[in-house]
Amino acid sequence: MKRKIVLHFSREIWDKPIIYRLIKDFNLILNILKANVLPRRESFMVLEIEGSDNDCRKGFEYLKECGVTIEPIEQNIRRDEEKCTHCGACTAICPTGALSIKRETMEVVFFSEMCSGCELCVPACPPRAMEVHIE
Ligand code: SF4
Ligand code: SF4
Missing domain, CATH: 3.30.70.260 (ACT domain)
Incomplete structure (x- = not known):
C-alpha cells in the first residue's frame, strides 16, 4: 500500500x-x-x-x-475558481474523471469527491488554478 x-x-x-x-x-x-x-x-x-x-x-x-490528525491528500486538492479559464487542459490528464467538461456549457467541472489526490493537474494547469491547499 x-x-x-x-x-x-x-x-x-x-x-x-x-x-x-x-x-x-x-x-x-x-x-x-x-x-x-x-x-x-x-x-x-x-x-x-x-x-x-x-x-x-x-x-x-x-x-x-x-x-496526530491524518488526512488523505485528496481532501486538500482545490481549484481556485477565479483563476480557472476552463481551457480543458486538465481534463486530458485527470485519471479519475474528477475534472471533466460539461458538454452543454463547455465548462470544466471539478468533482472533488472523485479526486484521488494524484496532483497531475497541478503542474498541467496553465494559470495554476489547481492547488494543493494545506493549512
Ligand atoms: S487546466 Fe486549469 S484553467 Fe484549464 S480548465 Fe483545468 S483547472 Fe481550469
Ligand atoms: S489531483 Fe489527480 S485525480 Fe484529483 S483532480 Fe487532479 S488530476 Fe484529477
Whole structure:
C-alpha cells in the first residue's frame, strides 16, 4: 500500500519523535514531500507512506494515539475558481474523471469527491488554478 497523506501536529506534540517511531517501529517507508514544522506551533507534513496494509494500519493507529490528525491528500486538492479559464487542459490528464467538461456549457467541472489526490493537474494547469491547499 502506498498513499499520500497530510499529518497535522498540535503545538503540544511538535517536538516528539513520532516520525522516527513510525519508520522504526512500524517498518514503513516515508518520503517527506512538504513540511512546515515550527517550534511550539501547529505544524503539518505531507508524506508518501509505503508499507503492508497491516503495518500502515498499525502506523495510523499509533499516529492517532499520539494526537496526530491524518488526512488523505485528496481532501486538500482545490481549484481556485477565479483563476480557472476552463481551457480543458486538465481534463486530458485527470485519471479519475474528477475534472471533466460539461458538454452543454463547455465548462470544466471539478468533482472533488472523485479526486484521488494524484496532483497531475497541478503542474498541467496553465494559470495554476489547481492547488494543493494545506493549512
Ligand atoms: S487546466 Fe486549469 S484553467 Fe484549464 S480548465 Fe483545468 S483547472 Fe481550469
Ligand atoms: S489531483 Fe489527480 S485525480 Fe484529483 S483532480 Fe487532479 S488530476 Fe484529477
